[in-house]
Amino acid sequence: MDRADPMILDALKGILPEQTMSLLQDHLSNPQSVLQAVWQHTATLINKLFSLVYPLVEPLLARLMQALHDSPDVVVLGFALAFFVLVLQIVAWVHRTMMYFTRLAFRLVGWALVFAVLAVVWRRGPEAAVRDVAVFVGKIAGYAAVVKDIWWSEYQKFDAQTKSGGVGGAGAGGQRVPSGGYSRSRNSGW
Template identity: 65%
Template sequence: MDRSDIWVLDVLNGFLPEKTMDLLQEQIQNPQTALQAVWEHTASAAAKVTALLSPVFAPLLARALQALHDSPDVVVIGFLLAFFVFALQLIAWVHRTMMYFTRLAFRLLGWALVAALVAFVWRRGPEATIRDAVVVVSKIAGYASFVKDVWWSEYQKFDAQTKRGGNPGQRAPSGGYSRPGTAGW
């Protein structure tokens, strides 16, 4: 590799430590390293393939370029399709990234809750924890019973209003939702 091929070292000079930069320069610039042998072998193979396929693909490439030159609409449509595909790929990448971090956050939250539960049981003891769980479940059951009673009473009011809704002369009960002088909702 000559100096024009190792422009990457100039870019990395401010980012990497001195020892790493020295190692990279030694590996890239020394002609006896495996990296140099691979580079030279790859470059010579690419030159041979290019020389072999150039007579076959040069006329095809010239015809394709001439067709694109004669029909600029195809180029515009191609650029629009490429932009559309790029935009979709970008949106898919953002979606995957957001889903990854959302899943990660919920997994961390789940494990944090498990750890908090284990710490709570460890601190309070199994008997006190069971007693607290029974109290909490009974409070939740009492609240659910209260909500069920309120819902059932409201349902019965609604059912009574809808059954009387066909008679325009009747008024809704005082606790109903309809305005005075109207029947039903």
């Protein structure tokens, strides 16, 4: 196939078994093998196609090279755009990698929780596990009730202050003055 084939085969000697290496050497170095015939046919076809298309494309390439030589700003802009696209591709790759590992971690944590619950149920028995869940839910509900009561009392205090005009002060005519201290009068032009 190519001049690099013996180098590739030498590099693979320590990796592949001897039977595979002898099979590869037979197929790659034998000029009568199907692989060699396909390679020769493909190389000939590409060479003919190149020799056919090159005279048609050569003037276009020459004009393109001359235009690029005459306007180096386009080349700089092209390199800047290529660099920008490269940076975006790297950022997207990093994002995909991080999302993959984050999803993997959350799945592992989820399955670990499922197995931990199953282990607790297995060890303590279904009745004791249900009792433990009921106690846990009761404690969470009690904590939520305390938080709700604190929030509601603070809300009522704030509501009473805003209705009496204690927060932010009141401007002329009962208008609320913003915290900056400036108010817009009703007769202003804006």
